Amino acid sequence: MAPDWLKMNRDKSGGWRNHLYQGPVDPKLLRDKKRLQAMVQALVASHLADKSHLFSDLEQAYSLLHRIRLFLHLYLALTDNLKEELEDKSLTILNELNTERVQLQALSIWSVSNATDAPQLWKAAQRRRGVSVMPWRAAVSFAEQAHFASDHHWICQYRYDKALHEMALRHGGLSQMGAGLRDTDAQVRENASRQMNAWLKDMGVEGEELFRLQAKLARKKRFNFAGIDASEKTLEIARRVALERGPRLSKAYYEFKCRTQKVKGEKPVWHDRYVEDENTPHQNMAWRDVKERVLSCISALHNDVGKAANRLISSNNLIQPQGRGGGFTTPVFYNHKRRIEAGPFIYAPFDGSGDSARTLAHELGHGVHAYLSAQLGPMQCDGGWAVAETIALTFEHLCLADDREALADQDFAMLVHQPAIAMFERELGVVDNDIPVDAIWISALRGHYGADVSLQGYEPFWRRHSSTLSMPGYPMAYLLGWALAGYVGQRIEGYEERMKQPLLDVLKAGGNLGFDEAASILGVRDMGELIHGAFDRAHARLEAPTSMQSMQIEPMVKEIKATLPQEDGNEEVRNLSDVRETRTPKRVRRSKIR
Structure with a gap:
């Protein structure tokens, strides 16, 4: 609650x-x-x-x-x-x-x-x-112009979300339907999918008209890419790479999930990724242990980052309600004299699970970002969407470093599902009103999920993405942020000291730094390589050996790394994940996009 x-x-x-x-x-x-x-x-x-x-x-x-x-x-x-x-x-x-x-x-x-x-x-x-x-x-x-009326758009989203949750009660509530999708019994999952299908269709024509209207307005603002604060070239590269490589990653991911969760069927279904392994004991971590774990994971960052995180996580600015739900972080409150008065406030629901620990890490990243850039003032402190998500996802990535399945889930969500939503938003803003929204949604998903995953029953699920009503274009921030966060995590593993100051500079720059500039400061020289690198890492995780085999080759990997030449400014030492990737025969290296 x-x-x-x-x-x-x-x-x-x-x-x-x-x-x-x-x-x-x-x-x-x-x-x-x-x-x-x-x-x-x-x-x-x-x-x-x-x-x-x-x-x-x-x-x-x-x-x-x-x-x-x-x-x-x-x-x-x-x-x-x-x-x-x-x-x-x-x-x-x-x-x-x-x-x-x-x-x-x-x-x-x-x-x-x-x-x-x-x-x-x-x-x-x-x-x-x-x-x-x-x-x-x-x-x-x-x-x-209407497409700049941010409060009006937020009100539309608020009212829509309220109506959506009230309608969920007719079908037993959202939590009950969601639990059905996670059940190991295929029939239960299918029934839950039908139930959610009926719930979402309750929104009727009014909901459809609202999405179409906002998409048309978003088109005039280039789908709010200015909020993402990345160049058009970078966004086009990200869209192309995601569309090119998404289907193969989706196929590998669903095969991995079906294999690890023992899901049977002729063809994976979209909701198979939610299935919970009945043999895995439910995590019930203590709140204190989770906070200590998160702080330990980000200890590789600059001391100023650690101090800010400690201050936020030990204050009453961290709200920790029981139960699951989405987390968020507020910007800083300023008074009428431009002086900092309160915040940032971190809202991180907690139920003892690994997911809630990941939520805390993610939101703490946003909180530290807001805290360290607050001195710039109200008009310069808030970073663009992609930069903000890069920081939050970097914190998350560091805390998931040893959790292969959690990283694989995020790989799919950020590299396949989010760009599919972004394509849906764009298509909805340009196509004729005669084309059903359900068809536009499935077409966008099919382009990224590929033909190997069944989308039966997924048709009305675009109605759940209410952020489209106030923040169109946001999904691309997740794609860019995850790609850069993975790159940063990889660099920290090999060159921890060299990454501390650049990352701190990005955190303190607030809204004065765009995504391309932030990526350059952090060492990126080619955007095509950055996005392809994210897909390469995702495939390497899915194709990696089992935990027992990994334990056996870990000493050998460290020995190989120790024999590599040290960095001299022009030649980089391969880090641990680089060595693992070179040992993966199925990996396909892509050429650069120019």
């Missing part, structure tokens, strides 16, 4: 409870809303009077807007038994804030001009994301 908001709104000294709001009708929130309006009006008036405004003034207004929006998002998402009038008030305020958002966005576009005192790194980041200098009226018109 999600905690009540008031349970989250505290710390050991009672400090930030006195600073943040207690609800949408909190007098302090309403006063800050009026203060924000006055600040924005003053900024606009100064601009129209040809008076230059300071970048710090813009930051102060933006920090207050960000604070109110972030609080309301969390309040709606986390509060149990939310009263209808408080929900309506929260949604009304979010809609009303759109006026200030448009004006601040127009002012920030104008600030890209060299005539302002905005930091050069911020200007460069904005230009990289497609923002150019334009006349004031054009900037306002640009900011008013």
Whole structure:
């Protein structure tokens, strides 16, 4: 169960409870809303009077807007038994804030001009994301376009998710249906699939129209690739490689899952990957042990990273509700003077399983990223999506280093399933409305899953991907992030000391660094090799020997590594996984994409 908001709104000294709001009708929130309006009006008036405004003034207004929006998002998402009038008030305020958002966005576009005192790194980041200098009226018109109305999109997702979960209750609840998909009995899994199929179809035509509308809007914003903050060339390389190599990886992965979980059938079915091994004892780790394990796994990183992680994981900023569910991490809260007031807050559900330990590692990565870049201020601290996921997935990758099956699951999710979702979003935004959405979904999955996996019963499952309604394009951030995280993990294994400072630099750079720049700092010289390398590692894991055989060859691998020449700046020492890969005869090395 999600905690009540008031349970989250505290710390050991009672400090930030006195600073943040207690609800949408909190007098302090309403006063800050009026203060924000006055600040924005003053900024606009100064601009129209040809008076230059300071970048710090813009930051102060933006920090207050960000604070109110972030609080309301969390309040709606986390509060149990939310009263209808408080929900309506929260949604009304979010809609009303759109006026200030448009004006601040127009002012920030104008600030890209060299005539302002905005930091050069911020200007460069904005230009990289497609923002150019334009006349004031054009900037306002640009900011008013519907596909930039982020709060409106978030509200659509919130209402859709709420309706979806209410409809799940008609079929016994989402947890019951999900448990059916994990059952070792094929008939139980098939019944659960039919049940979920019926549940998702309950959303009807309204849900379909909502997805289509958001996809059409996303097309105008290049499917929000500016939020990913990667170059078009890099995104095109990632899409091509995933489409080329996805089917083979999917086939190998399902063969691996069916073999290890003893799943029988003429053809693997899409939900076979969820089957739980009945012979594997259920993990029931203690929360303290999990925290210590995560901190130990990231100890290979810079001392500043470890200190930040220790501080976050031992504070009341870490929310640990019982039970499973998705985790998330908030950015930092700033007050109206641009000063850090609270956060980041890490929400990491825990049930004693390995999955919940992985969630903690992932969200801790986001938390450390937010913590170390917070000093840059509200307009420069938040990294692009792909950079943010690279950091979180690097933490996750380090904590899964000895868990072959967990890494294989993530390989499939990030390198096959996520790019399939991304293709679905793009296709939905460009095809005629006459083509059924179910058909578009299956076509996108088929391109990445290949012909060797049955997709029967998977047709309406696109309705579960509600993030499409507010963050289209996000799946590509996972693909890029996982590829770079795997590369970083491999480099740390061989050159730990040399990777500490570059990774810290990326963490501290916040939103001033794009994905391509971050990859370059971390040592990547060719994007095609980076993405192919992720698929190579995924295949090597699936084709690796059993644990007993691995134990027998480990000393030999270490002996071979010890005989290799040391790095001289031009020639790299092969790390442990490199040696293993060269011993895998089935591995196919791909040529570079130019």
